[in-house]
Amino acid sequence: MSLVASEPLLSSYGHDLHVFLDVLPAKLKGDRIDELEAGCTRLLSEAPTPDPSARWASAWSRVQTSLQELGDALSAFKKRASQADMKAARDYVLTRYTDAARAYEHWLSQWSQARAHAEERAKTPESLRTLKGARTWFHIGMGMLGASLYEFVITRGQALTILFTLAAIFGTLEVTRRFSSRWNDFLVTNVFGAIARPREYHKVNSATFYLIALCFITTFFERTAVIVGIIVLAYGDPAAAWMGKRFGKLKLYREKSLVGAMSFFAAASIVSLAYLFGLHPEIATSSRIFAALAAAAVGAVAELYSTRVDDNLTVPIAAVVAAALVL
Secondary structure (H helix, E strand, C coil), rough: CCHHHHHHHHHHHHHHHHHHHHHHHHHHHCHHHHHHHHHHHHHHHHCCCCCCCCHHHHHHHHHHHHHHHHHHHHHHHHHEEEEEEEHHHHHHHHHHHHHHHHHHHHHHHHHHHHCCCCCCCCCCCCCCHHHHEEEEEHHHHHHHHHHHHHHCCCCCHHHHHHHHHHHHHHHHHHHHCCHHHHHHHHHHHHHCCCCCCCHCCCCCCCCHHHHHHHHHHHCCCCCHHHHHHHHHHHHHHHHHHHHHHHCCCEEECCCCCHHHHHHHHHHHHHHHHHHHHHHCCCCCHHHEEEEEEHHHHHHHHHHHHCCCCHEEEHHHHHHHHHHHHHH
């Protein structure tokens, strides 16, 4: 069947696959193995068969192969008796999940490119944005470390030297891993495996976008506004992801929910207010309040609509601009 004719079916199936992969780690942690196995079996049985000549056909085949391997791993998991065996089986399921998630992201990238030449525009499935526990704490920890260093230890010039050096290093890694799949595997799996998202195997990682944002805002904006922007992202983004994923039934934009946006605003506002009132009593009270609320609100909006551009780039810049206009 043609690309255009298969788009609605593939889009619907892609969304189902996205949901299955997105919730798998949480369901595995809750030992909901039967539910996962049934979902995997259903997806395998309902998988559309695209035109073999389609440019993304091989990527689609890899999705189905990895999904079958994931299903086999889930079936094997139920047969483990001892705790040691169950831990090994759970780790194996997570390994197969990572493979399936990467295969999905690769297919999504290939299909999106092919659709750019198609006349019809069906809704594209979302990229996986699984936010692991390690990534959450890394996200918050790095934000607070950077904010603390800039507030108490280093000068603006020193901060810029560090940031541009790190940006150059990460930029070099981004370029070199495009030329070697083994180097890419090593970086994504071994070096950044605990915090990397599946989509970052095929695309620019969020840390690189974050460094670009930090270089920009530190160059052009005052220290206090910059730290507010860092805080907004450090606390608002994880709050939106965790609360939105669990309670976000009412969607505002694509997969982004009202609960997620409100959680972003609440977390970012509270921590920004604590920072401004705790460390900058010289600033007028009304300015501190308005700056924190404006940065949190604008940051929440930027996060809500950052689908094509990474929110680690858009949120800090938007929040800093809002804070700087008030402070």
